[in-house]
Amino acid sequence: MPHTFDVTRLFALALAAIVGTVAPADAQSPPADGRIEQGTANVELVSHIPLGQAFSVGDIEIEQEISRPYVYVSRWLLGGVDIIDVSKPESSQIIYRWRIENAELHRGSGGTDGKYFKLNDRYYYAQGLQFQQGGPDADLGAVVFDVTGLPDPEAVREVGRIRDASSPGGFHNLFAYKHSSGRVLLFATVNGDHANIYDMQLFLDGAPNSGLIAQLPVPTNPCPGAGMSHTYHDFYIAFDAETGQDKAYAASQPVGTYVFDVTRPEEPELIKSVACVPGVTRDHTFAVSPDHKYGIAEGHLRYSPIRMFDMESDDATGMITRPIGAWTADWKKHAHNFEMRWPYVFVANYMEGLQVFNMMDPENPYTVASFDTYDQPDNIAYGGGASFFTEVANGAMGLDVRNKDGLIIVSDFTTGFWAFRLDGFQGWNGNDWGMPNISTVQDWDNGPEGAKPATVF
Amino acid sequence: MRYGLLGGIYAPLGRASVVMVAVTLAFASPLWQAEPASASIPDPVARICTTAPTAAAATADYYNIRMSPTGRAPGAVGYVTKTFAQSPFGVAVSVDGRYVYDVHLAVDGLRGPPNVEYTVWVAPPNLSPIIRLGVLNEEFEIEGQVGLNKFIMFVTAEQPGSWDPANADRPGNAWSGPILMQGISRSGMMHAASGHGPFEVENC
Numbered sequence: 001m002p003h004t005f006d007v008t009r010l011f012a013l014a015l016a017a018i019v020g021t022v023a024p025a026d027a028q029s030p031p032a033d034g035r036i037e038q039g040t041a042n043v044e045l046v047s048h049i050p051l052g053q054a055f056s057v058g059d060i061e062i063e064q065e066i067s068r069p070y071v072y073v074s075r076w077l078l079g080g081v082d083i084i085d086v087s088k089p090e091s092s093q094i095i096y097r098w099r100i101e102n103a104e105l106h107r108g109s110g111g112t113d114g115k116y117f118k119l120n121d122r123y124y125y126a127q128g129l130q131f132q133q134g135g136p137d138a139d140l141g142a143v144v145f146d147v148t149g150l151p152d153p154e155a156v157r158e159v160g161r162i163r164d165a166s167s168p169g170g171f172h173n174l175f176a177y178k179h180s181s182g183r184v185l186l187f188a189t190v191n192g193d194h195a196n197i198y199d200m201q202l203f204l205d206g207a208p209n210s211g212l213i214a215q216l217p218v219p220t221n222p223c224p225g226a227g228m229s230h231t232y233h234d235f236y237i238a239f240d241a242e243t244g245q246d247k248a249y250a251a252s253q254p255v256g257t258y259v260f261d262v263t264r265p266e267e268p269e270l271i272k273s274v275a276c277v278p279g280v281t282r283d284h285t286f287a288v289s290p291d292h293k294y295g296i297a298e299g300h301l302r303y304s305p306i307r308m309f310d311m312e313s314d315d316a317t318g319m320i321t322r323p324i325g326a327w328t329a330d331w332k333k334h335a336h337n338f339e340m341r342w343p344y345v346f347v348a349n350y351m352e353g354l355q356v357f358n359m360m361d362p363e364n365p366y367t368v369a370s371f372d373t374y375d376q377p378d379n380i381a382y383g384g385g386a387s388f389f390t391e392v393a394n395g396a397m398g399l400d401v402r403n404k405d406g407l408i409i410v411s412d413f414t415t416g417f418w419a420f421r422l423d424g425f426q427g428w429n430g431n432d433w434g435m436p437n438i439s440t441v442q443d444w445d446n447g448p449e450g451a452k453p454a455t456v457f
Numbered sequence: 458m459r460y461g462l463l464g465g466i467y468a469p470l471g472r473a474s475v476v477m478v479a480v481t482l483a484f485a486s487p488l489w490q491a492e493p494a495s496a497s498i499p500d501p502v503a504r505i506c507t508t509a510p511t512a513a514a515a516t517a518d519y520y521n522i523r524m525s526p527t528g529r530a531p532g533a534v535g536y537v538t539k540t541f542a543q544s545p546f547g548v549a550v551s552v553d554g555r556y557v558y559d560v561h562l563a564v565d566g567l568r569g570p571p572n573v574e575y576t577v578w579v580a581p582p583n584l585s586p587i588i589r590l591g592v593l594n595e596e597f598e599i600e601g602q603v604g605l606n607k608f609i610m611f612v613t614a615e616q617p618g619s620w621d622p623a624n625a626d627r628p629g630n631a632w633s634g635p636i637l638m639q640g641i642s643r644s645g646m647m648h649a650a651s652g653h654g655p656f657e658v659e660n661c
Contacts, residue, residue, distance in 0.1 A: 102584065102630070102636070104527040104528075104529075104611070104636040104639055105584070105609055105611060105636065105639055107641070132648070133582065133645075133647075133648040134582055134607060134609075134641050134645035134646050134647075134648070135582055135609065135641065135645070136582060136583060136584050138582065168648070
């Protein structure tokens with residue numbers, strides 16, 4: 001076959017050469033064959049809604065009942081929340097927006113994280129907020145809405161605000177937990193040496209201090225020279241069916257993750273620590289397998305992988321110091337939030353988008369799926385990337401999984417809301433994997449699996 | 458609760474000590490008083506944190522306020538020069554013990570509809586009370602006095618004649634138009650240490 005002079009191709013090659021010459025070393029570049037695969041073949045893109053300006057998107061939460069197909073997207077910087085109807089995931093749409101009043105005068109991160117809960121047959125959503133001092137509402141941690149009436153936006157009603165003047169700066173992360181006693185508790189990270197625990201029934205009843213029943217202290221870091229842990233960043237709280245304990249796994253910053261028995265939440269008791277881990281100078285997110293045997297930790301630090309821990313490898317002092325495995329999507333960056341649905345871990349992996357890995361063998365985790373939700377250059381990061389822990393902070397920042405049908409939702413700092421399905425993952429129940437049916441998803445009606453019903457006198 | 462000039466240490470010192478401190482302040486005032494600052498508009502993209510307050514003029518600039526546009530007024534820039542109001546003691550203080558500042562706001566780039574009053578407001582961080590400083594003149598400038606320690610200054614677009622002084626006392630906003638610009642006093646960036654978490658972009 002004779003060769004022909006393909007002008008178009010020649011121009012494309014020349015353009016590619018020029019771009020390749022001037023592009024910064026860390027910029028994204030198309031693959032050599034010109035074909036861009038946004039995700040692995042086993043990931044189906046269901047929906048995508050761009051949500052406006054970069055870094056205006058925070059964490060994400062999905063209600064678990066199919067009959068209540070609502071997703072809550074925290075609005076970073078804007079100080080609010082968007083509620084998205086995913087009753088038809090392929091045509092998801094925003095049905096409600098809330099913003100803090102006089103948002104332009106507020107300072108700080110705004111809407112960072114939110115959690116829903118069910119109490120007395122009504123559904124509520126708590127929007128965590130962080131506003132800096134110098135502007136309004138520095139003492140405001142969360143705004144709680146009654147969302148029972150969705151999808152009617154007129155039926156959404158604010159029922160109260162949780163304020164904490166003693167620790168200005170608001171709540172960064174929330175965890176709504178159905179305790180084995182039957183109580184609904186809201187754990188909140190604050191800018192202080194503790195986390196707050198609220199009994200939401202007391203809050204709704206108008207109790208003093210918004211129903212604050214206890215504080216989870218940040219212990220002294222047991223590792224000499226590690227620096228003082230001075231605040232919590234995130235939690236995972238779950239019932240341990242084997243020990244009969246409610247356990248809180250709290251990742252502190254700068255470093256140290258602490259495991260508390262919160263069976264009696266008013267008297268949290270430190271059980272063990274994940275600390276003094278070589279190479280770990282920062283802790284961010286933590287979760288454990290449904291049987292509490294394996295932990296996974298993310299440090300929000302460039303070049304740091306997600307580490308796996310044997311939670312029964314603690315020494316005589318109660319310290320776990322050595323990971324048994326590690327996983328990363330790209331060693332040059334790092335992950336952000338994740339959701340464990342054993343043996344899968346769904347990761348909001350910042351610039352690498354959605355990632356899913358399998359950790360059935362915790363010493364040898366492997367990637368099973370991915371979808372790149374972030375398409376800006378890699379040198380655009382939160383706050384200009386000026387801080388050592390935000391150098392590569394952009395892209396997929398939050399995600400959630402609906403256990404009933406396996407719908408995966410992702411919030412991306414820059415590109416907004418995404419929904420996916422993963423081939424072969426039509427839902428999750430721990431029992432199907434020989435595990436307790438325990439995850440971040442709460443059984444609001446019955447409490448955690450394996451917990452004895454609350455004694456009624 | 459009201460505080461005197463010297464706050465909590467006023468009472469234990471007694472009247473004689475306070476007089477001595479006041480005299481000392483009077484003599485020291487040339488060192489404290491901010492020099493007149495230019496009302497020219499600085500580079501709007503200049504980061505506050507890059508300011509190097511080494512000379513007296515730079516120190517004065519440090520305490521001035523850069524007004525940032527909200528999403529409703531892209532491209533608008535503003536600059537507030539802030540000096541102590543005239544006082545025989547150098548540092549002007551109101552009867553309830555708050556510093557009193559002369560402020561001068563110069564704005565550029567507001568391109569709203571012609572029939573609005575660009576109204577300037579100041580308020581402490583909790584937005585109570587809200588004080589109406591006035592309306593930008595034809596040169597998009599305004600002068601006034603502020604008797605607050607930490608404060609926010611902001612500009613709204615109001616319908617002419619819509620201002621009712623009675624609104625100042627009603628709950629909610631005293632203004633009705635959109636917020637176009639806002640700025641914060643340098644003192645507003647002083648935080649309680651308990652509020653300095655690792656999650657936010659800090660002010661230097």
